[in-house]
Amino acid sequence: xxxxxxDPGPLSVPEGAIVSLNCTYSNSAFQYFMWxxxxxxxxxxxxxxxxxxxxxxxxxxxAQVDKSSKxxxxxxxxxxxxxxxxxxxxxxxxxxxxxxxxxxxLFVKA
Amino acid sequence: xxxxxxxxxxxxxxxxxxxxxxxxxxxxxxxxxxxxxALGQGPEFLTYFQNEAQLDxxxxxxxRFFAERPxxxxxxLKIQRTQKEDSAVYLCASSLVRIDGSEAFFGQGxxxxxx
Numbered sequence: 001x002x003x004x005x006x007d008p009g010p011l012s013v014p015e016g017a018i019v020s021l022n023c024t025y026s027n028s029a030f031q032y033f034m035w036x037x038x039x040x041x042x043x044x045x046x047x048x049x050x051x052x053x054x055x056x057x058x059x060x061x062x063a064q065v066d067k068s069s070k071x072x073x074x075x076x077x078x079x080x081x082x083x084x085x086x087x088x089x090x091x092x093x094x095x096x097x098x099x100x101x102x103x104x105x106l107f108v109k110a
Numbered sequence: 111x112x113x114x115x116x117x118x119x120x121x122x123x124x125x126x127x128x129x130x131x132x133x134x135x136x137x138x139x140x141x142x143x144x145x146x147x148a149l150g151q152g153p154e155f156l157t158y159f160q161n162e163a164q165l166d167x168x169x170x171x172x173x174r175f176f177a178e179r180p181x182x183x184x185x186x187l188k189i190q191r192t193q194k195e196d197s198a199v200y201l202c203a204s205s206l207v208r209i210d211g212s213e214a215f216f217g218q219g220x221x222x223x224x225x
Contacts, residue, residue, distance in 0.1 A: 008150065036216075043114070043201055043216030044153065088152050096143075096166040098214075100152030 003027050006089055006101030015110050019076040023089035023101045026070065030091040030099075033065050035074045038086045038103065047087075048074065079108045112136075114217035116202050122223045123192045131187045131220045135204030142185050143214060144177055145201040153201055159185060171196075192224045 006023045013019055021035075032051055036044035048063040050056045050072075056063045062075040072091075076083055086103040115134040123129050135142050140161055145153035146169075155169040161182035170177070174193075179185040189196055199221050203214035 004152075006152075041218070041221075043203075043218045045216070046213065049213065090152070096158035097155045097169065098143075100145075100154070102150065102152050 001026065002102075003099050004089065004091060004101045007104055008102055010105040010107055012107040012109060013079055015079060015081060015108055017079050017108070019074075019079050019083070019106060019108075021074045021076075021087050021089075021104050021106070023072050023091075024070055025072075025091060025099075027091075027093070027099075028067070028070065029093040031094055032092040033063070033072050034090040034092075034098070035061075035063055036088040036090060036100075037083075038088060040085075044088055081108050081110045084108050114202055114204050114215050116200075116217035116220050118220060119218065120221050120223075122225060125194060125224055126191050127224075128188065128190045129192055129222065131189075131200050131222070133185045133187070133202030133204075133217060135183065135185070135202070136206075136215060137183075139204035139206050139215075140182075141205040141207070141214070142179060143203040143205075144185070144187050145203065146171075147199040147201055147219070149198075156187070156200075189222075192222075194224050197222055197224045 035048040038044045053067045060077045064073045088103045089101040092098045142159040144156040147153045158166040159179040174190045199219040201219045203216045205214040
């Protein structure tokens with residue numbers, strides 16, 4: 001079993017929909033939780049960064065961390081075709097090694 | 111430069127050939143990370159540098175993989191005697207201070223294909 005599990009999708013939604021992306025993990029020592037967006041043939045781009053449990057909002061993006069359930073989520077409101085990309089969750093215990101999920105491919109249809 | 115720069119963008123190597131992949135981090139960034147991303151997978155940690163010191167190389171798949179950052183800026187990932195299973199995108203990331211990679215900026219990667 002992988003340390004971080006993420007549904008690969010693809011997830012297809014109409015423009016304007018609310019998108020929910022999720023990851024589960026097994027290592028209770030993870031403290032730092034990130035979401036990256038990766039366009040085709042590009043490097044990952046940091047979207048959201050959260051320390052420990054709780055919610056964080058940035059524009060149309062909201063990240064949630066539930067450490068008791070070992071479950072993290074990213075919500076995208078008013079989704080746009082430009083949001084079409086692969087979304088990677090990532091987490092870290094505070095050391096050098098960040099563990100990534102496999103990524104969820106999202107398609108937002110105009 | 112404004113971002114992390116990697117070269118070459120694409121590399122085709124014959125099995126058994128040695129390759130060298132270059133990473134130019136953002137100027138002044140202390141931390142530098144190398145990751146390997148297989149098709150359809152997330153990046154997997156290979157190694158970490160703090161300035162010129164390689165503090166963690168636990169993710170390097172075999173002793174054919176070697177990384178260096180001799181002057182604490184540019185880094186090179188070298189793969190000796192390439193094998194087909196080495197085909198992947200190799201990503202470099204740098205961070206101003208943080209060691210945990212939580213605020214790291216990624217380059218566009220080098221796509222290595224071993225034939």
